[in-house]
Amino acid sequence: MADTFLDSTELVLNMGPQHPSTHGVLRVIVKLDGERVIGTECVIGYLHRGVEKIGENRTYQQFAPYVDRMDYVASVSNGLGYCLAVEKLIGVEVPPRAQAVRVILTELNRIASHLVWLGTHALDVGALTPLFYTFREREDILNIYEKYCGARLTTHAFRIGGLQYELYEGFEDEVRAVCDTILPKIDEYEQLLTGNRIWVGRLKGVGILTAEECKQYGVTGPMLRAAGVKWDLRKAQPYSGYEQYDFEIPVGQNGDTFDRYIVRLEEMRQSVRIIRQAVDRIPDGPIMGKVPKVIKPPVGEVYVSIEAPKGELGYYIVSDGSTQPYRVRVRPPSFVNLQALDKMARGALVADLVAIIGTIDIVLGEVDR
Amino acid sequence: MRKLLRTIFLIDLIEGLWVTFHYQHPKYRCTEQYPAERPKVAERYRGAPRLNTNPETGETLCIACNLCALACPEKLIVVSSERNEKTRRKELTTFTFDTSRCMFCGLCEDACPVDALELTQDFELASYSREGAIWDRQMLEEGPRPTKYKF
Numbered sequence: 001m002a003d004t005f006l007d008s009t010e011l012v013l014n015m016g017p018q019h020p021s022t023h024g025v026l027r028v029i030v031k032l033d034g035e036r037v038i039g040t041e042c043v044i045g046y047l048h049r050g051v052e053k054i055g056e057n058r059t060y061q062q063f064a065p066y067v068d069r070m071d072y073v074a075s076v077s078n079g080l081g082y083c084l085a086v087e088k089l090i091g092v093e094v095p096p097r098a099q100a101v102r103v104i105l106t107e108l109n110r111i112a113s114h115l116v117w118l119g120t121h122a123l124d125v126g127a128l129t130p131l132f133y134t135f136r137e138r139e140d141i142l143n144i145y146e147k148y149c150g151a152r153l154t155t156h157a158f159r160i161g162g163l164q165y166e167l168y169e170g171f172e173d174e175v176r177a178v179c180d181t182i183l184p185k186i187d188e189y190e191q192l193l194t195g196n197r198i199w200v201g202r203l204k205g206v207g208i209l210t211a212e213e214c215k216q217y218g219v220t221g222p223m224l225r226a227a228g229v230k231w232d233l234r235k236a237q238p239y240s241g242y243e244q245y246d247f248e249i250p251v252g253q254n255g256d257t258f259d260r261y262i263v264r265l266e267e268m269r270q271s272v273r274i275i276r277q278a279v280d281r282i283p284d285g286p287i288m289g290k291v292p293k294v295i296k297p298p299v300g301e302v303y304v305s306i307e308a309p310k311g312e313l314g315y316y317i318v319s320d321g322s323t324q325p326y327r328v329r330v331r332p333p334s335f336v337n338l339q340a341l342d343k344m345a346r347g348a349l350v351a352d353l354v355a356i357i358g359t360i361d362i363v364l365g366e367v368d369r
Numbered sequence: 370m371r372k373l374l375r376t377i378f379l380i381d382l383i384e385g386l387w388v389t390f391h392y393q394h395p396k397y398r399c400t401e402q403y404p405a406e407r408p409k410v411a412e413r414y415r416g417a418p419r420l421n422t423n424p425e426t427g428e429t430l431c432i433a434c435n436l437c438a439l440a441c442p443e444k445l446i447v448v449s450s451e452r453n454e455k456t457r458r459k460e461l462t463t464f465t466f467d468t469s470r471c472m473f474c475g476l477c478e479d480a481c482p483v484d485a486l487e488l489t490q491d492f493e494l495a496s497y498s499r500e501g502a503i504w505d506r507q508m509l510e511e512g513p514r515p516t517k518y519k520f
Contacts, residue, residue, distance in 0.1 A: 062442035065474035129389050136399055143411075149475075150413035150488070156474045164479060165413065192388050195381040 009033055013350075017046050021124040021354045024364030028341070028357070035349050040342045044335075047368040055328035060086050060295040061160060063328065067315075068154040070332065071366040073116050076109035076145075077308040079158045084239055085304040085315035086160045087289075089297045097285045098162035099241040103278045104175060105148070105157055106240075107271040111182060112141045113309035113361075114264045121261070121358040122193060125202050130189055137185050140178050144171070161291030167282075175279050179272045186268055193261075203258035207344040207356040210255055217340045221311025221333050223360065226263045227255030233307035240306075245274045257359040264361075296323055310334050310361050330369060334362040410490045415473040417491035418466050420509040421484065429510065430485035433461040440480035445470045466509055468494055469502035 016027040025046035031039040051070055055063045067082040068075035080102055087094060094102075119134035142152040147168050149157040157163070193199045209219065211227040224231055232249045234242040250266035252259030297319040305314035311333025320326040337360050344356050375381060401408055410416070421430045433450035445467040450459045478488050491513055496502050 058442050062440070062476065065442060065472055065476070069472075129385075133392075139399070146414060147411040148413070150411065150415040151473065151475075154472065154474075164475075168413070188388050192385040196385050197376070197381055 010038070015353070017043075022357060022364075023120065023362055026338075026357070026362065026364055026367070028353070030345075030350070030353065032350060035351075037345045037348050037350060037353055040345045040353070042338060042341060044338075044364070045368050047364045049369065051369045052328050052330060055325055057324065059323045060297075060325065063325070064158075064160065065154070065156045067330075068156055069365060070330065070369055071113075071308065071310065071313075071334070071363045072153060073363050074109050074113040074309045075154050076105050076157055077113075077306065077313060079156065080106050080240065081304065081306045081308065081313045081315050083158045083160050084306065085302055085317050086295070086297070088304050089300065089302045089317055089319055090160075090291070090295060092161045092289045092291055094162050094240070094289050095286045096241065096283045098287045098289070100278050100282045101163055101167065101287070102158060102240050103242065103245070104275050104282075105145070107275045107278070108141050108144065108175070108178070110271045110309045111268050112138045114268050115141075117264065117309075117358075117361045118189060118261075121355075121361075122199075124354045124358040125199065127193060127196070127199060130192055133185070133189065133192075137182060140181065144174055144178065147171075147174075159288070159291075160295065162286070162288035164288075166287060172279050172282070175275060179276055179279075182272055183269065186265055190265065200258065202352075202355055203261060203359075204256060205254075206257045206348060206352045207359055208254065208256045209340055209344055213340070213343060214255070217343065218336045219311070219340050221307070221309070221337065221361075222260055222263045222267060223255075223311070223337055223340070225250060226252035226259040228253055233305060233312060237305075239304070242274075245277045247274050257355055260359050294323055296321065305331065308333055310363070310366075311337055332366040332369065334360070334364075334366045335369075338362050338367055410492060412490070414490045414492070415475045415478075415488040417489050417494055417513055418468070418471070418477075418504070418509060419487050419489045419491075419512055420464060420506065421487055422510055429461055429506075430483050431461045431464065432483055432485070433459045434482065436480040436482065437477035437486050440476045442474065442476065443467075443470045443472065446477060461506070464506040464509060466504045467502065468504055469499060 011032045013030045013032055014027060015030055016022040017025040022028065027043040029041040029043065030037055051066050054066055064079060064082060067078045071078050115134040115138045119131035122130040145155050145157065146152045148171065149155050149165050209223065209227055211229045214224045214227045214229065228251050230249050230251050235249060247270045250263050250270065252263050299319060299321045301318040303314060303316045305312050312331065313333055314331030316329040317325050318327040341356065341360065345353050348356060422428060423430060433448055435448050438446040438448050447465045449463045451462050453460045473488060475488055478486055494513065
């Protein structure tokens with residue numbers, strides 16, 4: 001009878017939207033039984049800016065800067081997805097030089113995104129130090145962006161049909177230098193975290209999502225790979241010349257939070273591998289394809305998806321033949337992956353909920369759009 | 370056995386702490402002491418807008434073609450011009466640029482056919498009022514004047 005005394009067994013608690021470990025403005029309504037989570041409900045939309053609606057009132061070129069602002073941690077990947085979608089819609093061939101540069105920049109962006117994830121996730125779990133180190137390393141990558149296209153975060157680096165900016169002098173050397181410094185630094189993070197008993201104790205066996213459940217929820221990206229499914233759009237449907245590069249798809253076994261951490265670290269190493277191959281053979285030639293000044297695609301629709309750092313990022317564009325898209329629908333990886341939160345959190349402790357939210361790697365700008 | 374010893378002597382924690390301690394050396398410092406130490410931004414940095422003038426005559430390079438205003442996704446550029454009756458040419462009268470709505474995407478400077486409008490390396494754009502963020506032609510030509518602090 002003690003557990004029903006004064007009906008105190010169940011407690012409904014609000015976590016967020018100002019909670020620092022919800023990575024932005026996510027509100028999670030948690031139903032608790034003591035320390036155990038018996039149910040969660042996400043309330044999203046605090047960062048809704050109507051990006052898809054804005055797209056209907058802008059020309060194709062004008063909408064490109066807005067997509068950077070959805071997943072602002074990986075803005076280059078967003079730009080690549082949008083540009084590929086419009087290029088497929090108007091049937092423009094991107095020159096090989098532009099493709100190689102795009103691959104280098106998006107892979108650098110993947111490293112930067114995973115570095116932010118690692119720092120904030122470790123901070124959530126209680127390890128304060130990696131945050132400073134990861135942001136220090138990310139700074140080198142952001143400096144490359146600043147020198148290449150003039151902005152650090154919302155880069156607007158790619159244009160429809162290719163690139164706007166030619167490479168600056170010393171780009172290759174700087175990229176190689178970043179590759180050389182990042183690998184020992186990743187080992188250093190592992191030294192800090194992987195063996196640490198608190199880190200292992202907090203992450204192992206927490207937030208398990210099996211491969212079958214991942215497929216049911218439509219979860220993609222490192223979360224799916226941590227469950228043991230070897231699925232990467234860069235290999236499965238190569239775009240932007242990814243078929244030329246040699247890299248592995250890291251997979252986990254258990255699908256828990258610790259495996260996702262290992263998979264993401266390994267993905268950073270594989271990105272370094274891709275960048276090294278790409279930077280050694282940047283072909284010469286033009287950087288812009290034959291794109292008309294006013295883009296007026298034929299009536300039709302197109303769906304293009306790429307492997308963003310967080311998962312499958314898709315753009316579905318419907319054209320009515322005018323200079324503005326009729327509809328732009330974005331399939332954001334964070335939004336879809338967030339759906340699995342309830343499944344993972346059920347039965348976990350409240351303290352683990354923080355680790356589980358962190359492991360999804362959500363960016364609320366992308367969830368709410 | 371080895372695992373047990375590692376657990377007892379806290380080896381896993383000491384390994385991590387070693388990483389932290391070896392970064393205590395002052396040569397690993399990377400904090401930028403802004404505003405005492407001002408960052409040097411890249412050449413292509415997209416910051417404050419500027420309307421270039423001819424350095425010899427002081428006349429504006431802008432030909433009032435309105436392409437930047439058409440390219441802008443936020444429609445924050447307003448260009449007005451007047452036709453000079455003598456030379457039969459369009460001449461720029463006013464040019465306003467609302468920096469409070471600008472997202473520094475660089476589409477306007479890409480659109481400019483004469484390189485008159487440019488996003489420069491100035492990045493200190495704060496102002497005390499909303500009106501102060503709307504730059505007129507004079508402000509665009511002369512550039513912002515941020516307060517220089519002395520330490």
